[in-house]
Amino acid sequence: MSLVAEAFVSQIAAAEPWPENATLYQQLKGEQILLSDNAASLAVQAFLQMCNLPIKVVCRANAEYMSPSGKVPFIHVGNQVVSELGPIVQFVKAKGHSLSDGLDEVQKAEMKAYMELVNNMLLTAELYLQWCDEATVGEITHARYGSPYPWPLNHILAYQKQWEVKRKMKAIGWGNKTLDQVLEDVDQCCQALSQRLGTQPYFFNKQPTELDALVFGHLYTILTTQLTNDELSEKVKNYSNLLAFCRRIEQHYFEDRGKGSLSIRLS
Amino acid sequence: MAAPMELFCWSGGWGLPSVDLDSLAVLTYARFTGAPLKVHKITNPWRSPSGTLPALRTSHGEVISVPHKIITHLRKEKYNADYDLSARQGADTLAFMSLLEEKLLPVLIHTFWVDSKNFVEVTRKWYAEALPFPLNFFLPGRMQRQHLERLQLLCGEHRPEDEEELEKELYQEALECLTLLAQRLGSHRFFFGDAPASLDAFVFSYLVLLLQAKLPSGKLQAHLRGLPNLCAYCTHILSLYFPWDGGKARWRGGTGPWDSGQGLQERAPPPTFLPCPSAEVPPPRQTPAGPETEEEPYGRRNQILSVLAGLAAMAGYALLSGIVSIQRAAPARTPDTRALGMAEEDEEE
Numbered sequence: 280m281s282l283v284a285e286a287f288v289s290q291i292a293a294a295e296p297w298p299e300n301a302t303l304y305q306q307l308k309g310e311q312i313l314l315s316d317n318a319a320s321l322a323v324q325a326f327l328q329m330c331n332l333p334i335k336v337v338c339r340a341n342a343e344y345m346s347p348s349g350k351v352p353f354i355h356v357g358n359q360v361v362s363e364l365g366p367i368v369q370f371v372k373a374k375g376h377s378l379s380d381g382l383d384e385v386q387k388a389e390m391k392a393y394m395e396l397v398n399n400m401l402l403t404a405e406l407y408l409q410w411c412d413e414a415t416v417g418e419i420t421h422a423r424y425g426s427p428y429p430w431p432l433n434h435i436l437a438y439q440k441q442w443e444v445k446r447k448m449k450a451i452g453w454g455n456k457t458l459d460q461v462l463e464d465v466d467q468c469c470q471a472l473s474q475r476l477g478t479q480p481y482f483f484n485k486q487p488t489e490l491d492a493l494v495f496g497h498l499y500t501i502l503t504t505q506l507t508n509d510e511l512s513e514k515v516k517n518y519s520n521l522l523a524f525c526r527r528i529e530q531h532y533f534e535d536r537g538k539g540s541l542s543i544r545l546s
Numbered sequence: 547m548a549a550p551m552e553l554f555c556w557s558g559g560w561g562l563p564s565v566d567l568d569s570l571a572v573l574t575y576a577r578f579t580g581a582p583l584k585v586h587k588i589t590n591p592w593r594s595p596s597g598t599l600p601a602l603r604t605s606h607g608e609v610i611s612v613p614h615k616i617i618t619h620l621r622k623e624k625y626n627a628d629y630d631l632s633a634r635q636g637a638d639t640l641a642f643m644s645l646l647e648e649k650l651l652p653v654l655i656h657t658f659w660v661d662s663k664n665f666v667e668v669t670r671k672w673y674a675e676a677l678p679f680p681l682n683f684f685l686p687g688r689m690q691r692q693h694l695e696r697l698q699l700l701c702g703e704h705r706p707e708d709e710e711e712l713e714k715e716l717y718q719e720a721l722e723c724l725t726l727l728a729q730r731l732g733s734h735r736f737f738f739g740d741a742p743a744s745l746d747a748f749v750f751s752y753l754v755l756l757l758q759a760k761l762p763s764g765k766l767q768a769h770l771r772g773l774p775n776l777c778a779y780c781t782h783i784l785s786l787y788f789p790w791d792g793g794k795a796r797w798r799g800g801t802g803p804w805d806s807g808q809g810l811q812e813r814a815p816p817p818t819f820l821p822c823p824s825a826e827v828p829p830p831r832q833t834p835a836g837p838e839t840e841e842e843p844y845g846r847r848n849q850i851l852s853v854l855a856g857l858a859a860m861a862g863y864a865l866l867s868g869i870v871s872i873q874r875a876a877p878a879r880t881p882d883t884r885a886l887g888m889a890e891e892d893e894e895e
Contacts, residue, residue, distance in 0.1 A: 388726035392641035399644035450699035452612065471637035 297374055301356045302335045303327075304342045310426045311340060314504050315405040320352040322364055322496025327354075328532040329487050330376045340427035368489050378488045386483055390490045393475065393482070397490075400468035401497045403453060404461050404511075410444040412458055414507045466514045469498075473518040480527060487528070494521075495528045550584050551623075552603040553616075554594040557587035559672050560759045563788045567654065568613040569600040570751035575617050577787040578742045579625035589676040591685075617744060627743050635738050639745045642730070642737075649723035650752050652700050653716050653766060658755075659693040663762045679848055721769050727753075728773040735782065746783070754780045 305320040306312040312320070320336075327334045334354065339345065346353040346362045353362030354370075361370045371377070379387060409420050424440060425433025448454045453461070472494060481487045482494070498521055502512050515521060553576065555569030564570045564587070576583050583602075588594065594601045596611040602619065603609050610616050621628070628636060658669045673686040701712065727749060736742045737749065756770055757780050771777060864870045 384729040385732070388730045389638065389641065391722075391726055392638070392645040392730075395648045396641040396644040399648055400640075447699050450696045467640065471640045474633040474637040475641075477634070 295357050295374075297332050297376070298357055299333060300335070301333065301354060302337050303352050303354045304337050304339055304345060305352045306342045307338045307340055307427065311423055312338075313409055313420060313423060314500060314506070315402060315409060316343075316351050317504070318402070318405065318497040318500040319350070319364065320496070321500055322493045323352050323354070323367055325495050325528060325532060326364065326368065326378075326489055326492035327371075329378055329492060330371060332371070332376060364489065364493060378486065379483075381486060382483055382488070390483065390488060393472070393490050394493055396468060396471065397493050397497060400464055401501075403448075403451070404465045404468075405497070405501070406444055407448060407453055407456070407461050408458075408506070408511060410441050411448060411453075416441065418507055462510055462514055465511065466517070469515055469518050469521060473521050476520050476524060478520065481524075491524075491528065495525055499525050499529065550582055551605055552584045552586060553600060554586045554588055554603070555600040557589050557676065559676070560668075562754060562758055565672060565755075565759075566599060567751055567755060570755065571748050572600050572602070572613050572616050574750050574783070574787065575620065575627060575744055575747040576625075578627045578744075578747060579620065581620050581623070581625040590678050590681065592681070617747075627741075627747070630741060631738055631743055635743075638738075639743065642727075642745055643748055645723060645726070646748060646752055649719045652697055653720035654752060654755065655693050655697045655700075656713065656716060657761065657764070657766060658759075659690050660697060661763060664764075665690065667762050668759055678844060717765060720766055724766070724770055724773060724776070728776050731775055731779060733775060735779075742783070750780060750783050754784060 303320070303323060306316060308317075324334065324336065342351050342353070343349060347360055348362045350363050353360055354367060356370070359370070361367050379390060382390065408415055410416060420441075421434070421437045425437045427433075428436060445454070456464075476482055481491045483490070498515055501515050502522075502525065504512075506512075553572065555573060556564045556566035559565045562570065563573055573585070576585075588599070591597060591599050594611075595603050595609045598611050600613065600616065601609055601611045602616045604619060610619055620626075628639065631639065657664055659665055670686045670690075673689070674682045676682075677685055701716065731737060734740075736746045738745070753770065753776055756764075756767055757777065761767055865872075
């Protein structure tokens with residue numbers, strides 16, 4: 280958004296309080312949604328829960344096309360539509376709710392850096408696994424991605440998306456990576472997150488921030504999604520403090536609030 | 547004894563040891579760790595063993611060309627700048643490198659390769675002058691197309707229906723990133739205390755390119771100059787680790803290890819600090835003596851070759867269009883007298 284438009288939007292946003300009927304749109308949970316989109320959606324849900332803002336989750340098959348930026352999830356609040364975690368955090372901040380106000384400048388810098396780390400490594404690894412690993416593509420991704428559409432549209436859309444993702448992977452230098460190298464990168468990322476978390480309950484000690492929401496979204500989804508093999512979740516399971524972190528957030532923000540919206544529980 | 551490692555990278559310009567981001571990062575890391583590399587500063591990517599720059603030829607003859615892998619290899623060979631970092635600092639390194647790649651890299655590409663004024667006056671000019679004939683005609687254009695594609699895929703899905711908007715967004719994120727880096731650096735000499743680490747190599751390469759190149763439209767440059775601790779950081783590293791490449795006064799020790807391909811052994815930092823210059827360095831010499839002497843033989847050879855080619859072209863044209871024709875001369879008789887004789891006979895008859 281340009282600077283002028285952004286200022287305009289924040290002014291409008293600030294004017295109205297958070298409505299009761301705010302909705303979050305994502306793809307169909309059971310049949311269509313993929314690992315990376317599920318992670319992003321869960322991250323936004325966790326963030327809104329942490330801010331104590333009510334949100335209803337609505338599943339639509341064409342959520343990706345409804346979204347203003349082409350990415351899911353997006354939220355529909357009042358008469359505005361905002362997609363992706365970054366802009367949603369800013370939007371929520373304009374409405375007066377923020378999780379990172381208590382951080383000092385250096386901590387804010389670190390938080391932004393770690394969020395980029397998750398986006399750069401974890402999200403890219405998830406995309407790679409979904410779209411560039413032939414076994415997963417054949418068994419899971421193609422079938423799920425095209426499931427709401429009739430033949431031949433399901434194949435066409437799936438191939439189109441796969442081609443797009445492969446191009447992007449090549450541009451950022453992941454085109455030549457093997458699955459083992461990708462898993463190693465995931466391991467490195469989890470190690471970094473685990474070391475940063477240490478023994479604290481949240482990344483910035485007592486209070487959760489959007490970084491916690493993002494990490495939770497990705498890790499929880501990785502741990503609870505069935506793929507062709509378990510290597511990805513095994514990498515995460517190696518770090519016990521990350522497991523405890525996920526469990527803690529799940530219990531505190533999803534079960535206790537009676538949401539129970541997470542269909543699969545961590546064992 | 548294994549051959550020493552050889553590093554091929556883009557040569558220097560604009561007051562920097564190298565004009566390319568990746569080459570600069572690898573060079574800086576090598577200087578930080580004192581790795582005994584034989585550095586070849588070349589301007590022809592087709593001369594490098596892998597076809598791209600930078601490239602490292604290891605002591606076993608293997609060729610590595612991805613910058614991260616080069617640094618990993620150096621680490622394996624025990625030249626590790628991150629040895630003293632704690633686990634938490636190692637995690638911070640990863641995080642900040644991701645931040646750099648996501649926020650600063652697109653803008654850097656945009657500034658040098660997409661922004662038309664910058665591209666024509668600075669980047670393309672340098673590459674066209676530095677690359678040898680005939681690469682200088684098509685290679686800069688090809689590099690620009692590659693960078694443009696990369697930029698589009700990186701920022702991807704926001705289609706540039708509105709180029710201005712995309713640009714503004716990119717620059718806003720980059721400004722934020724610079725401010726974050728300044729806040730993280732604070733008043734320390736390096737990001738993790740008093741010794742440089744790999745993160746410093748990368749941050750330095752990004753920042754110094756933005757700072758030193760004389761860009762006609764450099765909004766980011768202006769913002770960067772307003773962050774004094776980052777400027778001081780860059781000039782500090784430049785004066786400490788690249789005193790002779792920085793386009794400043796020549797290294798007083800005579801012939802510095804310019805581009806003659808001699809082994810670049812790490813020396814202790816020069817005992818007398820050169821007076822810390824401000825961000826403006828004296829106009830760098832585009833063609834310093836070192837590379838000039840090396841390119842001289844190629845220049846002469848190119849001249850001779852082009853003259854020969856011109857002569858061959860003219861001769862070929864003359865033959866083909868019949869201006870000059872070669873007649874087979876019958877042996878043991880001079881064609882002239884013979885022709886004359888025939889003509890006389892004809893006349894008589």
